[in-house]
Structure formats: structure tokens, C-alpha cells
Amino acid sequence: MSSSAQPARSPSPRYGARPTMKDVAARAGVGLKTVSRVVNGEPGVTPDTERRVQDAITALGFRRNDSARILRKGRTASIGLVLEDLADPFYAPLNRAVEEVARAHGALLINGSSAEDPERERELALAFCARRVDGLIIIPAGDDHRYLEPEIAAGIATVFVDRPAGRMDADVVLSDSFGGAREGVAHLVAHGHRRIGFIGDRPRIHTATERLRGYRAAMAAAGLPVDESWVSLGTTAPERVRTEAERMLSGPQPVTALFAGNNRVTATVVRVLARSQRPVALVGFDDLELADLLSPGVTVVAQDAARLGRTAAERLFRRLDGVAEPPQRVELPTRLIIRGSGELPPAEG
Amino acid sequence: MSSSAQPARSPSPRYGARPTMKDVAARAGVGLKTVSRVVNGEPGVTPDTERRVQDAITALGFRRNDSARILRKGRTASIGLVLEDLADPFYAPLNRAVEEVARAHGALLINGSSAEDPERERELALAFCARRVDGLIIIPAGDDHRYLEPEIAAGIATVFVDRPAGRMDADVVLSDSFGGAREGVAHLVAHGHRRIGFIGDRPRIHTATERLRGYRAAMAAAGLPVDESWVSLGTTAPERVRTEAERMLSGPQPVTALFAGNNRVTATVVRVLARSQRPVALVGFDDLELADLLSPGVTVVAQDAARLGRTAAERLFRRLDGVAEPPQRVELPTRLIIRGSGELPPAEG
């Protein structure tokens, strides 16, 4: 055992030897503050001095440490986005739209997936707050967001998207789930259907219950009864959705049409119907890629995910610019896209 | 004008009045370091003291400022991901997979889209470096990454995905584009096609040229000539792809099959073929949602985007754990999924 008594001078020399402004200053033979001025393009530096500093910067490969800058300035120029699943094609355009707006405001984007787990949503949001993001955009997984109150009070602007905050008054941008579902179901009714099934997401999710409410409203408006066996709320796992769809399609009083509560449900139902003998009408909430190429094409109630994200992000940055208004609820319209599956007439089993 | 001579004490009082450890310490009647110990769960604090501190923390709504922590510790527990487009369904699962691995290692994810613009890729990567991310995962847009050399030398681990780094030796994880394309084209040849078109992405993109190389190799292996009018590289904008596909399908020597170089191209080609009188065979690179439900189903060469992301992230964290090996190139296999469109026999115009 050689006693290699390394003194371990500095606490943690992780980075090779990251030069600091001090190093640059020493090399250029100027003061620390002058380097800061050059790096930040502040006025009051002679061209000659500036060149000397620039040379030292490139020679040493200096890059400003934004952690220190953030600590000093108090603003991070970054925002956090908590969404349900980075891999869900519905949220991808929303993510991108938020990024574009952030970029236009010179901010970076930190994001994470809650996986519909309220605890994980909370962890992520609070971790972002600890990083002192300037603002948060959240697609709620949980139904109680009071944990964010101290953060918001401390100045972290927060906007909710797709679903409202729970037990709290805050800005929210969402699609008109109720109206969209009502329109979609009314469309099926208009094509002669009287027994219409509804397969949606878990009832804890706001949009799921809103869409169910829209379904019931459309049925009621048409004077149609709703048999509770036609209604199914639960996970969007393909097995469950398939079982439920098959159940509704069989039995003594089978449905002649289905309304699918979101993109994942629609994709599964399309697969089930592809194997069905009898033609069954379908309207889905959320658009799907290639939906127009299936036969029949899938009629959907489309929401504009990119616009949701853009609107929320713009609202956030208005808040960051100091606009103080009471929390606002923005509801974006949906659009019924007719492609064939929703226009099939009722066919008895 | 009332002369409200506010002295503006602190430089920028952005945050309402974020309490610090000092405030907590004062309120709990303990020393600063004791608060730090409690917050970080370090040993050596009496249960009684700990409770007093915890009470003060909740009373004040304290949350540790990670910017200061990062500055002090030198590690940020965050990684940066630069991809091409957050909204591209192909990259979404990759994004998610990277996030999962980061989460398992207690790291946050910062990400951004390069939009295939090398300059923007560079800006993003360097902005992440200024934030002192521990590591970078990059889907290259440019073909010269030497700008990262100082950063890597300074200790920022970097792994490239989907395409290799330009003019630099670095870790890279990618799919076997050459082999996949060759297999897909050979599949068409095996079904009797002799005139096969290839529509790919811009030649600056590594995967695009690799897939073209695979196409040529398969044709050559079958002893088939390639007419240059059958080959098209350029943007994946639908208009261009449509024009090119229509061009190849008409004329004196029309192709009887098409190979589509990526998911966006495939989606457009499927639309073109849907309107074609004559059945034309198609194999696409990258899988598509609902591809199995079209008629015919779309035969594809699928890559596992999630595995790409997972593999790259795991490699990155091994590097961060101090594994020092020469840069490594990992090539993941692709998988031919037979669904019908690739098995159509040649049909003369």
C-alpha cells in the first residue's frame, strides 16, 4: 500500500479544469469585471482590451458558468413542462409548440413525464421549482395542486394545460371536451344511431369526465336513454378497451356506434372493429395519423395540440412580463372531421 | 410626482421573498449548517433539533435553491438532449426512453429541437453546456461537431444517437440503416420487382445516404441496374415527395415498387399510392402507427427508437460513472415487418 497522500485540495474537481473568468482575466492581463463585460457585450470596453479578452477566451476555451450567473441574477431563463407522457403522439406537438415559444423568449425547456402519477407530477414540478425555473406549464395528473401555492406565491408563474388545476384557482388552457364530445355523439345520433357506446379514460381525469358529460348531454338532447352497460371509464390499456368494446358489441342489445374518448382508445377500437363482421360506426376524440387512409376513414373530434401548447406558453410569458390579472380559463374549440366511420348507418347484429 | 425614493436595496428582488436557509436557521434558532444538514438528510442532528428545523421549513415554505447547490457542488444532475423535432413521432419514444434512464439516475432532462439546422443544434448544445449539464445526448443536425471538443475535454460526457458525430470520434448509437434498407429492398426484389424507386431524406443526413447505399447494394446484389431517375433525395416535405413519387410512377419505364426512406416519406407515399390505379409495392423505413390497419398493411423496416434512446442514455451514465473507454459505435438491428404492401407482385402500368 503506497501512502499516496493526495491532499484532495478542492472539494470536487469534476470538470477537467474549467477556466473561469478569473483565469481569463489573468491571461488577458485585465480585471475580472472587464471579462464579464466582454462576455456579456456590455459597453465601456476599448476595442483593444476587448480583443485581448476574446483571445484569452478562445485560447482557454472559456464558457460562462450559467449556474453562477443564475444564482446572482435570480432568473434562470428556463421553464419547466410536466406532461403525461413524452412519447404520446398527442402531446408531442404540444411539447414542440411550448419549446418554440420558449425559444422565442430566450428560455430553455426542462421537461418530464408524470405517467399519470400524481406523486410523480408533484416530484417533477417541485424539482423544477428547486431549479428555480421562471415558470411552469403542467398537464395535471393529480387533482390537488395546492402544493404549488408557496411556489406561485414566491413568483413562479404557472399555467395548466389540457386539464384544470385541482383545488386551486390558476390559469388554464384546454379544449372544449364537453362540447366536442357532445358534437361527436350528436353526429352519430344524426346518422340514425340510438344505441351508442362510450369508452373513455379513468374518471379521475378531468377531460374523461367532461367528454362523458358531453356524451350524456347529446343523448339526453335527442331524448335517448343511456344503458349503463354502454358506458366504460377506465385505463386506456388495449386489453381493457378491447374487452369493453367487444362486450358492447355483443349481447342482446348491442350498440351500433361507439364514441372513443381519446387517441389511444380510438386506435384500439379501430383494431377491434376491423375484425367485426357487422359495420359499426365510430367517432373518436383526437385525430390520428393516417386516419384518413383507413377504410372507412376515421371520423374524429380533433383538438389542436400545438395551439394548446402555444397558447399556454404565451400566457406564461405574459405573466413573466409582469401582467397581473386574475387567473383565466381559455377554452379552445374542437373540430369535427368527417371521414366515413362516423357516417355509417346503424346495422343490426 | 411623489418622490418615492425606493432605495432598491437588493439587485433584483424577482422572487416574492424566497426564504433561504439563513431565514430558516434564524426562525428555528439554529445555525445555517444545521439547516443544510436537515434538508439533505445528513446525520448528526438531534431529533428535537430536526423537528424545529422542519417546522421552520414548512412555516416559511422553504425550498432549497438548486442553483446555489449546483454552483457549490459542481454537478447539476441534469442532462441535455438535442433532437431534431420534439413533435416527430419517431423521436418521441426516444425522448421518453432517455427521460426514464435519466430519472433512474436522479437526473433531470433539458431538451430542444434543432429543426435540422446545424447552427441551432450548436446553440442548443452550447447553451446546455453553459448550464453545466453533466452530459449531452445529441441527434446530429450538422456534420462538424468539433465545436464540442473543449466541452468534452472539460468533462461533459457526450453520446450521439441515430447519426454519428461529424469530424470527431465519439460514442454513437444508431440503427443499421444500411442493412435495414438492403433487407427491405431485397424483399421487394424477392417478390419479383426489377424497377424499384427510392425516395429519401436530404443527402446531408447520414442515415439518408446509408439507406441509399443499402438500396444500391441490394440492387447490385440482384444484378439489377439502377436508373438514376428512380432515386430521389431531398426534403421530406409532402409536396416534393408526392411529385417525385408521381414522376416515378409515370413515364415510359415506371417503377413497380417504392422504398421510402423514413416515416414521413412513407406516410406521404401511402397517400399517393392510395390514389393510384395500378397496385404498387411499398416498403418503408420506420414503423407507423395504424400501419397494420391499412389495406394493404404497410410493410416496414422498423427500428426501435426507444431502445436507441435507452442504449444511448445508459452509455452516457456509464461514462458519468467514470468508465473510460475509447469511443464506441453501437449499431442496433432493424426488423422487417411484413404486412402486405411489400409483397404485392409487380404490376405493369
Next chain:
DNA sequence: TAGAGCCTAGACAACGTTGTCAGATCCGGA
């Protein structure tokens, strides 16, 4: 009861940057 040893607690410096302020230099005009 004294000394050794352990445990808890706090003082202090440092991380790398930026805001404040004051010193140094140079110019033109009287």
C-alpha cells in the same frame, strides 16, 4: 474526578458570476 472519546452544532470560506462604486486616464477649453 480526570481524561479520552463521541456526538452535536456552528463559524467560515468557497463555488463563479454580476452590480456598485470609486479610481485612473485622457480630452478639450479656459
Next chain:
DNA sequence: TCCGGATCTGACAACGTTGTCTAGGCTCTA
């Protein structure tokens, strides 16, 4: 020649946290 003013520059403190080091109180044993 000297002064006012403008311009350029650097010393210093502060941002909020963590690592180091030392002080003080306690227990235990001889």
C-alpha cells in the same frame, strides 16, 4: 497650466449553498 467631465477599468461584496474545521457538551472508564 489646470480643471471639469467623460470614459475606461478594477476592487469588492453579494447571490445561497456545502465542505472543513473547531468548539462545547456529554458519556464512559479507570
